[in-house]
Amino acid sequence: MMMSYGKGKGGGKGKAPLQITDPTKAVWIGGLPPNTHFKELLTFAQQVGPAKWAECRGVTGAIGYPTPQDAQTAMATLNGAPFKGASLQADKWTGKASTGKGGFGGFPVWKPQFMKSSWGKGYGKGKGKRNSINGSRTVWIGGLAEGTQYKELLELGQTVGSAKWAEVW
Numbered sequence: 001m002m003m004s005y006g007k008g009k010g011g012g013k014g015k016a017p018l019q020i021t022d023p024t025k026a027v028w029i030g031g032l033p034p035n036t037h038f039k040e041l042l043t044f045a046q047q048v049g050p051a052k053w054a055e056c057r058g059v060t061g062a063i064g065y066p067t068p069q070d071a072q073t074a075m076a077t078l079n080g081a082p083f084k085g086a087s088l089q090a091d092k093w094t095g096k097a098s099t100g101k102g103g104f105g106g107f108p109v110w111k112p113q114f115m116k117s118s119w120g121k122g123y124g125k126g127k128g129k130r131n132s133i134n135g136s137r138t139v140w141i142g143g144l145a146e147g148t149q150y151k152e153l154l155e156l157g158q159t160v161g162s163a164k165w166a167e168v169w
Helices: 038-045 068-078 150-160
Strands: 026-030 053-057 060-064 089-092
Touching (some): 038 053, 068 089
């Protein structure tokens, strides 16, 4: 995997966008404790697979593996793993071409679908209402069976709390 480091065109501080040539060999990591050093993450990742490199940017990171199979195995093992007092989130790398706007080295920071704004400004009553979701009171649930209906998910949520709505993608 090729990575690019250094200063941007403007000579400002920071790293250049992370260039991942094969996303199937990279794992996105979320929930990192602030100020995690890439060497700490790399050492931890090498305990579960042959990690070749790691990057940390804020509370997100990425880990590179030699094969897609190694990345898949590591993703399953690292998801929910305890690391420096935090519980890691691991998912496949889905970064797109650099936009030059924040995120992880120019790449957008992964967010569960419910946290992504897809409604924007509309017409009529309730314009943009979805943009006001309180993420601190929302739970993302992955690994749902194909064909799961929102009503089934809502009923499950109501068995453990006062769930008000559910969405399935």
